[in-house]
Amino acid sequence: MAEFLGYENFLVAADGAVRTVRPEHLRVLPGLGEHDGEPGSCxxxxxxxxxxxxxxxxxxxxxxxxADDATGTTVRLTADVRDSALTASPGDRILLRADAAHVVALAG
Incomplete structure (x- = not known):
């Protein structure tokens, strides 16, 4: 059903539940360890x-x-980016973040 509504990213959380987040709600942050103090995503x-x-x-x-989900399974995720300053290229290691309000648990 969720795939019918458009592109979605699916992954398994640490509690075993399947979570989904839409591509437009994933933020791509280049570089690792540089964004720990960023508000709204913890x-x-x-x-x-x-x-x-x-x-x-x-x-x-x-x-x-x-990226690897909580089970260690590699999942392929997509993010829609409108930030013209983003310079991510294939092979770059990055962080993906989504605020809790945009991460939805699916009933199992």
Whole structure:
């Protein structure tokens, strides 16, 4: 059902529940360890990953990232990025963050 509504990112949380977050709610932060004090994301989702692809789509870019979920399974996530200052390229290690309000637990 969730796939019918458009692109979604699915991953398994530490409690075993499946979580989803829409690409437009994932923030891509280049560099690791540089964003610990950033407000508004500590109660949500934070994952490290490797950029697989960056596709330009007019006003934004779709960044495809491989990251490990809480089970250690590599999941492929997409993020819509409108920040023109982002310089992530394939092979770069980055952080993905989403605020808790945008991370939805699916009923199992």
């Amino acid at each position: 109660d949500g989702l934070t994952l490290e990953g490797v950029v697989v692809d960056v596709a330009f789509r007019g006003v934004d870019r779709v960044v495809t990232v491989d």
